[in-house]
Amino acid sequence: MEQIWIDNLPDDVPAEIDVEEYDSLVDMFETSVSRFADQPAFVNMGATLTYRKLEERSRAFAAYLQNELKLEKGDRVAIMMPNLLQYPIALFGILRAGMVVVNVNPLYTPRELKHQLNDSGAKAIVVVSNFAHTLEKVVEQTQIESVILTGLGDLLSAPKRTLVNFVVNISRRWCQSSIFLMPFP
Template identity: 55%
Template sequence: MMEKPWLKSYPPGVPENIDLGEFSSIADVLEQSCDKYKDRMAYHNMGAELSYSDLEYLTRNFAAALQEMGLQQGDRIALMMPNILQYPVALFGALRAGLVIVNTNPMYTARELRHQLVDAGAKAIVVVENFASVLESVRDDVPLEHIITTGVGDLLDFPKSLLVNFVVKYVKKGVPAWQLPGSEKFQDVLDKGSKLPLRPVNIAFEDVAFLQYT
């Protein structure tokens, strides 16, 4: 039998082998984890916390809203965000709806953004409003059908959420003027999804989860 010296470095509780049949998809990993660790903290950002229970609720609502928009399993959704709480909510919510994630660098130039959205065939995007002006400049050249915008502080506790968004926009001048007719706000999408059912999606091992550009 082959020796496995690396096992000595495994922390307690980490199995020697992975059960490939335990989870059916990345979304299934999330759903089981949220059920198992519901009272534990999943994310911490800018003084705010999301428990696994919070994560399950928010991602369910986001997924239901995406389905209501008419997005189908296999459709591509771009995420143009830094490390804020909206990112895991949008990412796991989209995966629960069966969509394919296209991570998009918030620092992209208009040319780079245009190329990626066209090449990926992205039908939807979630973009932090700091970078919405870049998206506006290529709006007519890309196949987007749905645009969701968010402020940096949107998922922080009140009143910090309002304060952060105010400072970013008016004190730091970090949000260039933009207009994206027909776009929806992230919080409005979550609110809408909370009133909608989440239809089950049959996700297979072979299905694409990410189109990761480098």
């Protein structure tokens, strides 16, 4: 097969990669966050998350999972959120803790969510508040022991965070929640 895209790669991007360069995905992550510490890793709704902040927050989240929630290596942790700055923090925090990431579509119906959580064996879930009403309907029928709730605007600047979370909270007031709520670190 002709690989026509190779001619369009930037000069500093090799056409082949060394798959033996890193011992694990976490090793590659830690090397990258060290190398690019002050560069933007992710940008969302005008907020920037640098590699340094990603490293710090994912490490703190990994410690939270291990020390506070008492999850162990190999445990499954679901992430039910769209593309937000919290996603890579949760993803790399889970991986750094030696746990398994279970990606969950935030648009799942309660039946679909229940099936995926039970099928995966997830013990914890990180969910954005505006999708918590779906989880609430099935959480007691799953193996989920811990729910970590984050707001849509939690990692935005103070004025934007307040406004975004206020609007989301108003829209979910009529959805009373009985699940344990924990703010995202």
